[in-house]
Amino acid sequence: MPYPSSPERDRPWVMRTYAGHSSAAASNALYRRNLAKGQTGLSVAFDLPTQTGYDPDHELAAGEVGKVGVPISHLGDARILFDGIPLDRMNTSMTINATAMWLLALYEVVALEQGAELTDLTGTTQNDIIKEYLSRGTYVFPPAPSLRLITDMIAHTVVALPKWNPINICSYHLQEAGATPVQEVAYALSTAIAVLDAVRDSGQVPQERMGDVVARISFFVNSGMRFVEEMCKLRAFAQLWDEITLSRYGVENPKHRRFRYGVQVNSLGLTEAQPENNVQRIVLEMLGVTLSRNARARAVQLPAWNEALGLPRPWDQQWALRMQQVLAFESDLLEYEDLFDGSRVVEEKVGSILEGARAEIARVQDRGGAVAAIESGYMKGELVRSLAERRARVEAGEDVIVGVNKYTETEPSPLTGAEKAIFTVDADVEQAARDRLAAWKADRDQASVDATLAALADAAKNDTNLMEPTIACVRAGVTTGEWAGVLRNVFGEYRAPTGVSAAAASNPGDSIAAVRERVRATGEQLGGRLRMLVGKPGLDGHSNGAEQIAVRARDAGFEVVYQGIRLTPAQIVAAAVAEDVHVVGLSILSGAHALAVPAVIDGLRAAGLDDVPVIVGGIIPEDDAEMLKAAGVARVFTPKDYGLNEIMSEIVTVIEQTHGLATA
16 A cells, blocks of 8 residues: 655755856856756856956966856846846855855846846855865955955845845865765854854844844755765754754744755766766765755755766756756655654764764864864864875775776766767857956946945945945946955955865875885985975866875875965966976866966976976866877876876876986
8 A cells, every 4th residue: 555645745946057157148048948948946157267256357367267157247247147037036046155245246236127126036145255265265355354245245135135045054065175974064064153153243133133144044065975874964964053043043933943955966076987877976966965854955956977077068967957857756755754754773873973063063163163263274174184084995995986996897988989078168258258348348437436446445444334335336337356356455365274284194005105115216316305396276276186186295205385276377387496396286177277287387498497297187178188298298187097196106207207217
């Protein structure tokens, strides 16, 4: 006989696809196609210059414009991006952090121009700068001013946009940076505590409105392959959030304390090797955040199967959307009450995560809270250490990744063999963006621009809420780079601790001994210890790979120079000269390698460093790898090269070949 169903079928979650590329017009066309296919919300991906507050004509933007998202430089771009999309009926998620206030102001003005009421706008600005210091790297300002921007946005939205989520506390990238479930819960909730404390202490929101603030705080989580553990993690998240908001902030209404979260399943867990396996990975990871009704995601976006290869095509994104639709509408998942209530196994696992997370939150609070734990490097060091341990388990075969470290035999894939398996951005996109920017500047009232920028600077120097002067800048025609530039001048810029020096030595297995001996012997032949410069050119802040290379190189006996993210080719060359290095390793995941890497090589040659080879790692298509080698790159490593000891040994070989030494 059939099992009894619940009296009311649960409503499906909001279905999104994280998307944006090339230009506002191209992205608008993509959004409208996806919405026509049944997508129920927008998830806007911005390019790295937009995320870090630069216009397309800035030196650091070279090679980055339109690569990993859409470039939005001013109100004109925002109008085109949302053209024909009724914002008062759309749930829009914007993955934007350092420049979140600017993008929200653009969104508000466009919505008003469409005739919408601000009180009808629903959506989310990610706006979690704290995790940017720990993982993704698109921060700009120091922690205190960044927290002020978040506080000002929250105070503004509580009054003006009551249905908007002004912050989406994002544990997603923490997992990618190495966080265990306990760390993911603890560090995300520590961020929430820092934000809510700042809002409460700012005096902009009265105590009786703190429930409204808490009700609009949402979370964005990661879901990995251990989908039972991931489901338990979300149940623990919900319980701890309820505890904290009741006990620390006195929020009595249980509806305000409800844990609301969206999810993207683990993109960096997708593999370049046998990428067809990513399809089942994505589906299983989606189950972790949908199976438990009491801890079910209210918004889901899935990566495409080929994101480890490069940008997905529209068809690939459609496939990811259809995965959600099949689960929501063909299965009976939404018909039942929670499947896990009363499960002893689930209760024990949830209890274990709760116990660990409470203890880790206490450790962060003992260090002065999340901001202090960032400035001291504590949380970053813990994540780098945790990721190093995970990498060591993969290398040892203790953690199996099918197609990568086990079951590697494969037939040729028809998905990648017949045609180009990824989307490529046209080479003229960057120049077109610069041309549009120049035309926009030529057609605006410069006196109005200057006046609003001066007012923004004045407001930044006192306690004025920065939303209104920011909206005035939008209306005057100010650009993204100009807005951020004013705040850079007032607040300064920030370079977060890398976590590399704080990370304890990993356990990379017995094979490290042979590599250490090669590093020692080759160094002696060259007159000293081998020195490696690890560089992150451009605006790509995904530093996990660079940090793991730096940690393992140090463990292997190299002297490592790693200065963090967001460096110009000239800065990397200057460091190579100053530190007298034997090899330069560049890490790029954004697709900017075609311009950034040759610029570094040319700079090294101009500086007389012909005997310093360059190696490159990142998400680099095969054709681009051949181009880089032709430009002088000695080796190209991609995600399929997971053995760090083997990479270290290959680097020694490159140094030996460069200097004409006999290789081991």
